[in-house]
Amino acid sequence: MPDAAIHDPVAMMLDVLDLDSGAARTTEDIFTGASHPMPTGRIFGGQVLAQAIIAADRTTGDDRIPHSMHGYFLRPGDASQGLTLSVDRIHDGRSFSTRRTQAFQQGVPIFSMISSFEREDPGLEHQASAPRDVLSPEAAQERFAGVALHPLSRRLLTDSPIEVVHADGAIYDRVEGDASAQQNVWMRTRRPIGDDPALHRAVLAYMSDLTIQETVLRAHGVAWSSPGLKVASLDHAMWWHRPARVDEWLLYAQESPSARGGRGLATGRLFTRDGERVPDAD
Numbered sequence: 001m002p003d004a005a006i007h008d009p010v011a012m013m014l015d016v017l018d019l020d021s022g023a024a025r026t027t028e029d030i031f032t033g034a035s036h037p038m039p040t041g042r043i044f045g046g047q048v049l050a051q052a053i054i055a056a057d058r059t060t061g062d063d064r065i066p067h068s069m070h071g072y073f074l075r076p077g078d079a080s081q082g083l084t085l086s087v088d089r090i091h092d093g094r095s096f097s098t099r100r101t102q103a104f105q106q107g108v109p110i111f112s113m114i115s116s117f118e119r120e121d122p123g124l125e126h127q128a129s130a131p132r133d134v135l136s137p138e139a140a141q142e143r144f145a146g147v148a149l150h151p152l153s154r155r156l157l158t159d160s161p162i163e164v165v166h167a168d169g170a171i172y173d174r175v176e177g178d179a180s181a182q183q184n185v186w187m188r189t190r191r192p193i194g195d196d197p198a199l200h201r202a203v204l205a206y207m208s209d210l211t212i213q214e215t216v217l218r219a220h221g222v223a224w225s226s227p228g229l230k231v232a233s234l235d236h237a238m239w240w241h242r243p244a245r246v247d248e249w250l251l252y253a254q255e256s257p258s259a260r261g262g263r264g265l266a267t268g269r270l271f272t273r274d275g276e277r278v279p280d281a282d
Contacts, residue, residue: 010190012036013161017050017202019085021058029087031055035079037159043077043110045233046209048103050202052113055085056099057198064097064117066201070237071113081105095119127241130271131253135167137186144169162207163190167251171218173225181219181256185211192247203246208238208268208281215256216264234263237282244270244278 019031033051035043053066077083084104091098096118103111135143144166167184169176187207193199213231214224222229244250254268267282 009159009161010193013047013189013203013206014193014199016047017054017199017206019051019054019058029055029059029089031058031085031087032082033085034082035077038079039159041079043079043083044209045073045236046206048073048077048083048111049113049209049236049238050206051083051085052101052103052111053115053205054198054202055087056101056113056115057117057202059087059089059099060092060097060117063119065120065197066115066240067118068237068239069113069115069205070235071111072235073111073233075108075110076232077103077105077110083110090114095121127277128269130251130269130275130277131184134184134251134253137165137167137249140165140167140186160210161189162210163188164210166211171214171223174223175218175221179219179221181215183211183215183218183254185252185254186249187246187252188249189247197243200244200246201240204240204244204270204279205238207246207250207252208270208279209233209236211252212254212266212268212281213264215254215266216259219256219259239280240278241280242276242278244272244276249273250278 013036016034016036019033021031036047038044049071052071053069057066086102086104088100090100096116099115099117101113101115102109165186167186187210189203193203213233217223251271251273252268253271254266256264256266258265265282267280269280270278272278
């Protein structure tokens with residue numbers, strides 16, 4: 001990884017998302033990618049989501065854009081190693097294309113995803129409204145500016161290419177106020193990343209795996225620093241509704257409708273600052 005990427009988290013992320021093409025076959029395409037460092041030593045799930053959608057996107061025509069993906073995390077990934085992504089061209093129709101992408105480390109699959117791409121056509125359109133009375137990112141930063149952070153939490157925030165501001169207060173070290181299964185989080189990349197729509201869609205996938213598990217923890221008053229806490233994503237789905245820039249503030253409205261048996265369901269809706277709904281994730 002270039003030296004510049006080590007000191008610039010956004011450059012690090014962009015370098016990781018710049019996949020190399022390997023041997024290509026008629027029905028399968030092979031790509032390789034790096035992993036960016038993580039304090040835990042495990043690959044960040046959002047990294048694999050973004051790499052998988054980029055790999056699948058490269059096997060479709062210029063007139064196709066992703067509208068949905070459904071993925072399963074099969075094994076923990078090793079952040080000290082790169083990975084190989086294999087794409088199967090399952091179907092290409094007049095309006096839709098379907099791809100299966102699997103990510104491997106040391107020959108073993110760690111992630112499997114089905115994604116669908118469409119040729120955009122005019123049609124019916126509506127959207128749910130963005131949450132009201134949510135603190136702006138500037139107001140939230142000012143309100144929670146003096147909150148002390150655990151060293152690991154501070155390192156994760158500093159090293160992240162994504163700027164994250166909790167409108168309801170973060171739960172890194174403690175959960176303030178009443179337990180709630182909802183929260184609102186503002187996100188954007190730490191600097192502009194250019195105008196490539198495919199890259200912005202991929203970084204949306206990267207961002208969608210950040211903080212979404214927190215509604216399960218917040219509902220029970222559990223902070224990230226709780227002794228013995230272990231959290232891992234089992235599966236992840238995402239729908240792209242409208243284009244959005246990830247280097248401008250996006251509101252991630254999250255909730256957890258259910259938890260049982262050590263598993264929690266968390267969903268999220270992303271809105272632009274002016275209230276336009278972009279992707280959903282769960």
